[in-house]
Amino acid sequence: MGDFIDAHSRDKKPLNLLRGWPHPSLLPTPAIASAAQTVLSDPAISIPGLLYGPDPGYQPLREEIARWLSGFYGGQADAERICVTGGASRTWRVFSDPLFTRVWMVAPSYFLACRIFDDAGLVTGAVGEGDEGVDLEGLEASLRDAERDEGVRKIKLAKPWSKIYRHIIYCVPTFSNPSGKTMSLSCRQKLVRLARKYDALIITDDVYDFLLWPTSKSSSTSSATALMPRLVDIDRTMEPVPSSHSFGNAMSNGSFSKIAGPGLRTGWADATPIFTYGLSQCGSSRSGGAPSQSTATMVCELLKSGAVGKHISQVLIPAYRKRYEIMMAAIQQFLLPVGVTVGEVSFGEQEIFGGFFIWIELPKSMSAEEVCSTAKERENLIVAPGRLFEVSGDASVRFETSLRLCFAWEEAEDLEDGIRRLGKVIRDVGEGKSIASRHAGKEIKNDLGEFR
Ligand SMILES: Cc1ncc(COP(=O)(O)O)c(C=O)c1O
Structure with a gap:
């Protein structure tokens, strides 16, 4: 059963919703090339x-x-x-x-x-x-x-x-x-x-x-x-x-x-x-x-x-806004029905969002680490467990049931599929069908240096 799951998982396109990098299509390469040309020729x-x-x-x-x-x-x-x-x-x-x-x-x-x-x-x-x-x-x-x-x-x-x-x-x-x-x-x-x-x-x-x-x-x-x-x-x-x-x-x-x-x-x-x-x-x-x-x-x-201002207003903001909207719609469709909640995005009155990340809460007492390791094993999907964002050496503030989702790195078209897969994992874990028994006590091993 385990081998079947692993082989099946490898057939799925790997998706990484942990990585907090801009998607390569969002780099202003031509503008940088032109700036480099200008400065190096003077x-x-x-x-x-x-x-x-x-x-x-x-x-x-x-x-x-x-x-x-x-x-x-x-x-x-x-x-x-x-x-x-x-x-x-x-x-x-x-x-x-x-x-x-x-x-x-x-x-x-x-x-x-x-x-x-x-x-x-x-x-x-x-x-x-x-x-x-x-x-x-x-x-x-x-x-x-x-x-x-x-x-x-x-x-x-x-x-x-x-x-x-x-x-x-x-x-x-x-x-x-x-x-x-x-x-x-x-x-x-x-x-x-x-x-x-x-x-x-x-x-x-x-x-x-x-x-x-x-x-x-x-x-x-x-x-x-x-x-x-x-x-x-x-x-x-x-x-x-x-x-x-x-x-x-x-x-x-x-x-x-x-x-x-x-x-x-x-x-x-x-x-x-x-x-x-x-x-x-x-x-x-x-x-x-x-x-x-x-x-x-x-x-x-x-x-x-x-060029920077233009890149921000004409490329980045429309792209990140679209990605955010895709991810939020997918969260509504696939995660809210399995008991996930999304926190208030703002402590003030603003209805403005920004940045790269959405923070979600799993159903009560569900382990984020178990969800993350099951997602990796079964769905070829990487997500960041709340534990990563605790302060090392101080366990007084914990995030055992939280996940961070990044919408900046993967292709916009893949975001919905990533959230759909995550919803399936959360449902499975909720029904006791996680891989936790095979990985008892073993922590998800991400190379943290690679992810920001
Ligand atoms: C809050 C925060 N600070 C700093 C950094 C790293 O910034 P820089 O690349 O400018 O060192 C990041 C990158 O993800 C970040 O999210």
Whole structure:
């Protein structure tokens, strides 16, 4: 029976609803080719592009990003707030100390961020999303508890360009990876107040903000402006407005990974000018200049020519909106009848959705891991169990009956079939026909490094 199932499963087209990458057809390859041609044929750009860059990054790109962000989020453009990075994944080490700094991750959490904090020797704790995006009460209790820990030492010596924060709070406030949810405005404001009170640095990955569309419930049309101010914008403008010498309490990670191509490995950090300068003084940038210097020259060209904005509005938003609608319709048809529920997508009033992911809840007490391993074995289908998005080392916030579904990677035409197969698996597992007996105690073995 088992062999029959496996052979049968292999005949099915493999489908991966775990992978959080853009489908290859959504890469702006011709625009990148043209930008590369422009920069490489002009020595005034190619020579600085191929040499070591300045610590905060290629200056024309800093200026372009600042201008572009002010169009999207509002506020004054200020290139001094922008530091070019190698993507959203590795920007804040200067401001933490393994002995002194505690990290609080809003969970379910972008799972690969856990490893980044772990690499920096930082201890992570979990805090739930609560009713509005962060369980503020739970978070404050944890911050208060940690404050009682007196006599904490620091490993790092004080540097004039940096500040070691006592706490880091990490979250993806808009179209979260993995929950798809958006934190309410009032929760954002309260979170900034809390960060100011407890000497915390809020790090937000704002990498999905540009990918937004109205849901079928909405009467509004597509928007070329942000759904919500980032936490960094709130920190900059909320009374008492921080002085120009302040490091501030929030930084935003932006990235060209989701809106141009992850292989470009180019992003930006946005924070106060003094914080941004500190960021640029990290050891690797002092030694080698800002990361991604040569791609920064191409990305600058893409922004300057309007190609990024055009790609977002004319290609990505229509494509992701269509994929989202296909997946939601399939969820309605194949998953709701087997007891699945889809959470509220927004903690506020908006009827706007965005990003790459839909988070679903299985029928009560059904194991997500069992569903995932059965889906892989029987349907050649990969889905992400909620367990992946728990904070490593802190089992206080669990997601044993949740799944994350990504609509960005597979062909749009295959999304319905993927959800249909998942519905069949959930029905089978509900009827006790899973493969759990053959795999008792064995965890689904995904190569996490391959999936984002
Ligand atoms: C929330 C979040 N942060 C960061 C990243 C990685 O971003 P980058 O490619 O810019 O390092 C991802 C990619 O999936 C993500 O979802």
